[in-house]
Amino acid sequence: SAVISQKPSRDICQRGTSLTIQCQVDSQVTMMFWYRQQPGQSLTLIATANQGSEATYESGFVIDKFPISRPNLTFSTLTVSNMSPEDSSIYLCSVPRGGETQYFGPGTRLLVL
Amino acid sequence: GENVEQHPSTLSVQEGDSAVIKCTYSDSASNYFPWYKQELGKRPQLIIDIRSNVGEKKDQRIAVTLNKTAKHFSLHITETQPEDSAVYFCAARKGGSYIPTFGRGTSLIVHP
Numbered sequence: 001s002a003v004i005s006q007k008p009s010r011d012i013c014q015r016g017t018s019l020t021i022q023c024q025v026d027s028q029v030t031m032m033f034w035y036r037q038q039p040g041q042s043l044t045l046i047a048t049a050n051q052g053s054e055a056t057y058e059s060g061f062v063i064d065k066f067p068i069s070r071p072n073l074t075f076s077t078l079t080v081s082n083m084s085p086e087d088s089s090i091y092l093c094s095v096p097r098g099g100e101t102q103y104f105g106p107g108t109r110l111l112v113l
Numbered sequence: 114g115e116n117v118e119q120h121p122s123t124l125s126v127q128e129g130d131s132a133v134i135k136c137t138y139s140d141s142a143s144n145y146f147p148w149y150k151q152e153l154g155k156r157p158q159l160i161i162d163i164r165s166n167v168g169e170k171k172d173q174r175i176a177v178t179l180n181k182t183a184k185h186f187s188l189h190i191t192e193t194q195p196e197d198s199a200v201y202f203c204a205a206r207k208g209g210s211y212i213p214t215f216g217r218g219t220s221l222i223v224h225p
Contacts, residue, residue, distance in 0.1 A: 031211060042202060043157065043215045092156065096211045101147040101204075104156040 004105035006093060012111045013083055020079045021108045023093035028073035033102065034066070037090040046091075049076040083112045115140040117205050119216030127224050132190045134219045136203035139184065143205040146186045147213060148177060152199045160201075161188070193223045 003026040013019050023032060032049040046066055047055040055068040069077045080087050090107045097103035116139040126132050138146075144165035149157040163170045163177045163186065170177050176189040186205075190197055200220050204213035 033212070042217045045212060048212070097159075100145060101159055101162060101206075102211070102213065103159070106156050 004093060004095065004103065006091075006105040006108050008108060009106065010109040010111075012113060015084050015112055017083055018079055018081045019083065019110060020077050021091050021093075023076045023078070023105055025074045025095055029095045030073070031096060032070065032076045033094045034068065034076070034078045035092045035094060035104075037092060037107075039088070043092070046078070049078075080110065083110075085112045088112045115143060115205055115207065115214040117203060117214050117216040119203050119219060121219060122217065123220045123222070125222045125224065126193055128193060128195060130193055132193050132197070132221055132223075134188045134201055134203065134221070135185065136187070136205075136216050137183075137185050138205040138214075140205070140207060141181075141184065142207045144208045145206045145213075146177070146179060147204050147206070148188050149202040149204065149215075150199045151202065151218075157202060190221075193221075195223050195225050197221060198223045 005024045007022045034046040035043045036046050037043050045058050046061045047057045047068055049055050049068050049070040051070045051073050065081050067079045088111050090109050092107045093105045094102040119136045124132055147162040148160050150160045151157040161172050161175050161177050163179050165181055174191045179186045200218045202218050203216040206213035
């Protein structure tokens with residue numbers, strides 16, 4: 001199985017600021033995904049990070065709020081911009097595993113005050 | 114798009130009892146159904162999955178059943194233990210896609 005790490009593991013931020021979350025995979029993968037898990041809620045896909053092209057965003061998520069970079073096949077970043085308390089969530093990156101399901105990183109726990 | 118409903122939202126059982134979590138899906142093109150377990154403060158982890166050409170799959174105390182006609186699938190945990198306490202998510206995914214649609218989750222509490 002791929003090994004996925006995320007930085008930071010948690011952070012407390014002030015409203016109006018931005019936070020960039022990093023996701024590193026120990027093997028090359030074509031697709032990386034970013035999910036949001038609000039407190040007590042399910043997993044919602046934010047976007048698919050494509051290497052060499054712009055990310056593909058799901059309905060309700062926009063590039064200005066969640067810019068994504070994918071500079072190579074093992075790394076991606078998600079920025080949460082101009083944060084508000086409603087952005088307090090766990091942010092998870094994931095990669096396909098075995099051509100089938102999703103394998104998740106450990107998550108970044110964000111609290112916005 | 115796909116819609117996955119999951120019930121119950123909370124399930125409380127005594128140690129040793131069985132637990133059943135049920136999901137329904139809307140898109141008949143879905144052909145892969147994974148189940149994830151998320152312990153408190155940890156990442157979701159795949160515990161079992163089933164494909165549409167199979168009606169049932171078992172792995173020790175865990176089993177999953179699929180009824181394609183009714184678009185239902187269920188997770189069965191026998192002889193529950195306190196370490197089974199977690200949030201369980203079902204999901205459904207169409208062929209050719211890496212992206213599943215998740216249910217809302219079931220919080221399972223196993224009382225010693």
